[in-house]
Every structure is written in structure tokens, then in C-alpha cells.
Amino acid sequence: MIRLDYQKMRDKRLSLDMTQKELAEATGINLNTLKQLETGRSSTDLENLKVICQQLDLDVEEVYHPDFHNTKIISVVNNKGGCGKTSVCGGVACAMAEMGLRVLLVDCDAQRNLSSSFDMPRSEMNFGKAVLQEQNLNAFIQETRYENLDMVVADVTMGTLDMQLFTKVSRENIVRGIIRPVADRGYYDYIIMDTNPNLSLLNFNVVNASDYCIIPVQPASFDVDGLGIVVNFIQGIQPYNPGLKIAGIVINRFDARNRLISETSLEQLKESYGNMLFETIIRVDAKLQNAQWENRPVLDYSSGARISTEYRLLAKEVIRRCS
Ligand SMILES: Nc1ncnc2c1ncn2[C@@H]1O[C@H](COP(=O)(O)OP(=O)(O)O)[C@@H](O)[C@H]1O
Numbered sequence: 153m154i155r156l157d158y159q160k161m162r163d164k165r166l167s168l169d170m171t172q173k174e175l176a177e178a179t180g181i182n183l184n185t186l187k188q189l190e191t192g193r194s195s196t197d198l199e200n201l202k203v204i205c206q207q208l209d210l211d212v213e214e215v216y217h218p219d220f221h222n223t224k225i226i227s228v229v230n231n232k233g234g235c236g237k238t239s240v241c242g243g244v245a246c247a248m249a250e251m252g253l254r255v256l257l258v259d260c261d262a263q264r265n266l267s268s269s270f271d272m273p274r275s276e277m278n279f280g281k282a283v284l285q286e287q288n289l290n291a292f293i294q295e296t297r298y299e300n301l302d303m304v305v306a307d308v309t310m311g312t313l314d315m316q317l318f319t320k321v322s323r324e325n326i327v328r329g330i331i332r333p334v335a336d337r338g339y340y341d342y343i344i345m346d347t348n349p350n351l352s353l354l355n356f357n358v359v360n361a362s363d364y365c366i367i368p369v370q371p372a373s374f375d376v377d378g379l380g381i382v383v384n385f386i387q388g389i390q391p392y393n394p395g396l397k398i399a400g401i402v403i404n405r406f407d408a409r410n411r412l413i414s415e416t417s418l419e420q421l422k423e424s425y426g427n428m429l430f431e432t433i434i435r436v437d438a439k440l441q442n443a444q445w446e447n448r449p450v451l452d453y454s455s456g457a458r459i460s461t462e463y464r465l466l467a468k469e470v471i472r473r474c475s
């Protein structure tokens with residue numbers, strides 16, 4: 153996808169105190185064409201663009217992005233611990249990366265399970281530091297050993313991040329402010345954020361910075377009962393972030409051997425949440441835990457495992473719902 157940063161061109165023209173008419177005369181380009189270009193209603197060929205940029209003293213690369221990816225920000229949320237947030241993040245991200253999509257994982261949980269599952273060491277340049285210092289997250293990105301897959305790691309010191317956020321001005325927008333420059337760069341297809349098991353100010357921030365949320369849920373009584381709380385939490389953030397959507401609820405750790413619980417929960421979930429549920433169900437698979445024990449994503453540890461196949465199917469659904 154090609155993106156033209158027409159606002160930047162307009163701002164530069166205004167900073168030079170030049171009218172559209174003057175620019176049209178100086179470049180020999182039709183005034184109407186220029187007007188449409190500056191409002192993003194039309195594009196132009198590269199030759200014209202070069203002439204305009206020359207007049208505006210801009211490098212073409214500053215405004216013309218021929219390989220622009222429309223980055224979607226997805227957060228994986230549930231205040232219930234152990235429902236599979238971290239595993240779903242890792243599985244979906246790996247499956248997307250395998251497909252050739254560029255993915256950035258952001259670990260927002262002080263337990264740093266996501267960072268560990270990719271064998272990423274502790275680092276000064278972690279998500280907590282970026283939040284506290286309100287720094288552009290681009291500088292905190294590290295490569296993983298997997299192609300197309302980068303990460304901003306978490307740190308154990310992030311346990312108190314929530315309290316520290318309280319004293320900040322516009323405290324619900326901090327994460328949005330630091331992650332926006334990454335999305336605007338247009339390098340990644342998806343940014344996937346793993347959250348901590350709380351309905352905290354930090355998670356409010358993360359959801360407030362997202363385009364989509366995914367909610368993993370275990371088919372078990374307390375988990376199903378608690379699902380409404382998460383859905384309400386996300387819906388409560390929608391007035392702050394009107395573009396926010398719940399991409400879906402994914403059933404995780406489904407165990408067909410435990411028929412009574414699994415099937416009763418499944419019926420209840422279908423009844424209450426209908427088409428919010430992803431079609432793909434992630435079943436219990438011990439290979440996942442074995443992979444995590446070795447600090448490797450399961451798609452790498454056992455590419456042919458049943459759960460790896462399920463993550464690939466889920467990733468396809470996520471792509472369909474989040475585009
Ligand atoms: N589908 C699954 N099959 C087997 N074990 C799973 C599955 N999903 C998650 N687990 C295990 O459950 C535990 C909690 O999962 P995790 O993804 O860390 O949840 P959360 O991030 O929500 O706390 C981990 O030990 C993980 O290995």
C-alpha cells in the first residue's frame with residue numbers, strides 16, 4: 153500500500169508562508185490537483201511529487217511511503233489470570249509472522265511471561281520505562297530470533313507501574329501516545345499487546361490505545377461468569393476510543409474429555425455471546441507447556457502440533473476480523 157503524508161506537505165507549505173496558488177505557479181501543477189492532493193482526495197505521480205517536494209524543501213521519502221502497512225493494534229485482555237492471554241498472543245503472532253506479516257509483540261505484564269516464552273532477556277529498554285518516561289516506543293523495539301517478529305519486552309519492575317501512572321497528566325492516554333508513532337511508521341501489519349490480569353489503569357491505557365480486543369476464556373464456570381466484567385470494561389473505554397472493537401472471544405483450554413463442564417460452558421457461551429465467539433477453539437495441548445518450558449513458541453517447538461494448527465486457524469480469523 154502506498155501512503156502519501158499530505159498533511160505534512162500542507163504544514164510545510166504553510167510554514168513557508170506560501171499559498172496553494174503560489175505553489176501551483178511555482179511547480180506548474182494545476183491548482184485543483186494541488187488542492188485535492190493536500191486534502192488526501194487524490195494522489196499524484198511520482199514526477200509531480202518530486203517537483204512539489206523540491207519547492208517545499210522536503211525529501212520525497214519524508215512524505216511518500218511506497219511500502220506502508222496499515223498497522224492494526226490488538227490487545228488481548230481478560231482480568232482472569234491463566235485464561236490464555238499470553239499463549240494466544242504468542243501463538244497468533246507466530247502464525248501471522250509465518251504468513252509473512254510483520255508483527256510487533258508488546259509485553260505489558262510485569263510477570264514477563266510473553267518475553268520469557270520468546271527467550272528475551274531482561275532489558276533496560278522495557279515497556280515500563282517507555283511508559284514512565286513517555287518515550288516513543290520505536291526506540292524500545294527488539295528483534296526476536298524469529299523472522300517478521302519483534303518485541304517490546306516487559307520487566308519485573310513494572311509491578312508498580314499502575315500506581316505511578318496515577319500521578320500523570322492525561323493518564324489514560326499515555327500508552328496511546330507512545331505507541332502511535334510505531335503505528336504511524338507503517339512498518340508492522342499488527343501490534344499485539346499482552347496485558348496483566350487486572351482491570352487496571354495500565355490496561356485501560358492499553359485498550360484505549362487499541363483498535364481491537366481479543367478476549368480468551370476458559371470453558372469453566374467462574375471464567376464464563378466473569379466474562380461480562382471484561383466486556384463491560386472494554387465497552388466502558390469505547391467512549392474514549394470510538395474506533396475500538398471487540399474482535400472476538402476465543403475459547404481456550406477446551407478439554408473434550410471433561411464433557412460436562414466443557415459442553416455446558418460452550419452452550420452458555422454460545423447463548424450469551426453468539427457470533428462474538430471465534431469459530432476456532434483452542435484445545436488443551438500439553439505441547440504448549442513443554443514449549444514454554446524451553447522458552448520457545450509452540451509453533452517453533454512443534455510446528456505440526458494440534459495446537460499450532462489451531463493458532464494458525466485463529467490467526468486467519470483474527471486477520472479477517474481485524475482489517
Ligand atoms: N490450550 C492450552 N493447552 C494447554 N495449556 C494451556 C493452554 N493455554 C494456556 N495453557 C497454560 O495455562 C497457563 C496459563 O496460560 P497463559 O497463556 O499464561 O494465561 P494468562 O496470560 O491469561 O495468564 C500456562 O501455563 C499455559 O501453558
Ligand SMILES: [Mg+2]
Nearest residue numbers: 237238261265
Ligand atoms: Mg499472561
